[in-house]
Amino acid sequence: MIRRVPILAIAVALTACSTNLIVPAYDARLDTAVSSAHTAAAKITACIDLGLCATAESFAEQEANYIEAIANLKTAGLIAGSLPASNDTARASREDLVSFVDGCREQLVSLAQLHLAGQTKPELGMTQSVDVSCDQALRAAQAMKQGGDDD
Amino acid sequence: MTDYASFNPTNVDEFVAALTDEVKVLGNKWWETNSSIVPGYLRSLAEATLQTEVALVEGKIDSSTADQVFRMQQAAFRQTMRFTKYMTLVLSQKVVDAVFRLVGWAIYNRVGFNFFPELVNIES
Numbered sequence: 001m002i003r004r005v006p007i008l009a010i011a012v013a014l015t016a017c018s019t020n021l022i023v024p025a026y027d028a029r030l031d032t033a034v035s036s037a038h039t040a041a042a043k044i045t046a047c048i049d050l051g052l053c054a055t056a057e058s059f060a061e062q063e064a065n066y067i068e069a070i071a072n073l074k075t076a077g078l079i080a081g082s083l084p085a086s087n088d089t090a091r092a093s094r095e096d097l098v099s100f101v102d103g104c105r106e107q108l109v110s111l112a113q114l115h116l117a118g119q120t121k122p123e124l125g126m127t128q129s130v131d132v133s134c135d136q137a138l139r140a141a142q143a144m145k146q147g148g149d150d151d
Numbered sequence: 152m153t154d155y156a157s158f159n160p161t162n163v164d165e166f167v168a169a170l171t172d173e174v175k176v177l178g179n180k181w182w183e184t185n186s187s188i189v190p191g192y193l194r195s196l197a198e199a200t201l202q203t204e205v206a207l208v209e210g211k212i213d214s215s216t217a218d219q220v221f222r223m224q225q226a227a228f229r230q231t232m233r234f235t236k237y238m239t240l241v242l243s244q245k246v247v248d249a250v251f252r253l254v255g256w257a258i259y260n261r262v263g264f265n266f267f268p269e270l271v272n273i274e275s
Contacts, residue, residue: 093237099233100230107227128195128198136230136234
């Protein structure tokens with residue numbers, strides 16, 4: 001019994017500081033929401049890159065993708081913002097995670113405005129920032145998933 | 152890679168050697184996966200900026216549209232810097248997890264208690 005007490009004390013102390021110490025733990029709901037948004041956003045930018053979404057009228061064909069992406073990112077932002085974080089460092093990195101999700105959403109809102117104005121022609125530099133921002137949101141959401149490529 | 156199920160170090164050197172191996176493997180894999188990502192983002196955004204600039208010069212877009220697109224690119228550049236910092240923190244967290252996974256297995260194999268169920272999967 002005397003021997004077990006220090007081991008238990010150390011283990012309990014280690015448990016308390018081992019989780020969510022630096023970045024929030026992986027959350028499957030966040031991953032699912034950002035993945036869905038990423039797929040919908042990729043369909044929109046591909047359409048623009050191919051020159052199939054160059055007019056204001058073509059917005060209607062992509063409207064469902066815009067709505068799916070933006071709605072999922074709104075949900076993802078709420079999920080990311082409420083992930084458990086036990087200290088200042090983890091809370092700061094949680095804010096980073098939220099900012100990637102919000103960044104992707106803001107890019108899509110801007111793209112939708114350009115699309116509605118009939119400005120989304122290919123090779124004008126309008127899609128890369130959306131692709132980059134949303135790819136980062138997805139990678140960040142999946143970064144702590146166990147069994148991934150970099151785990 | 153350490154055989155977790157039989158990991159039962161009897162001295163500090165043995166423990167440190169296993170920890171070093173874990174962190175080294177993790178760091179190498181992480182670096183191989185992520186080292187090319189950020190340069191790829193930067194190249195893509197640089198290409199976009201040039202395209203917008205040329206389009207503006209050639210009159211394909213007006214200055215108001217160019218302003219909006221440049222701001223989107225600026226936001227993505229800024230986000231990329233923040234992303235780089237975040238992924239470094241992710242690696243740090245993974246190192247912490249790798250260390251405590253090993254500590255957890257050592258304790259479990261010694262006393263039969265799983266103090267880190269989120270890291271030590273005794274089912275597998």
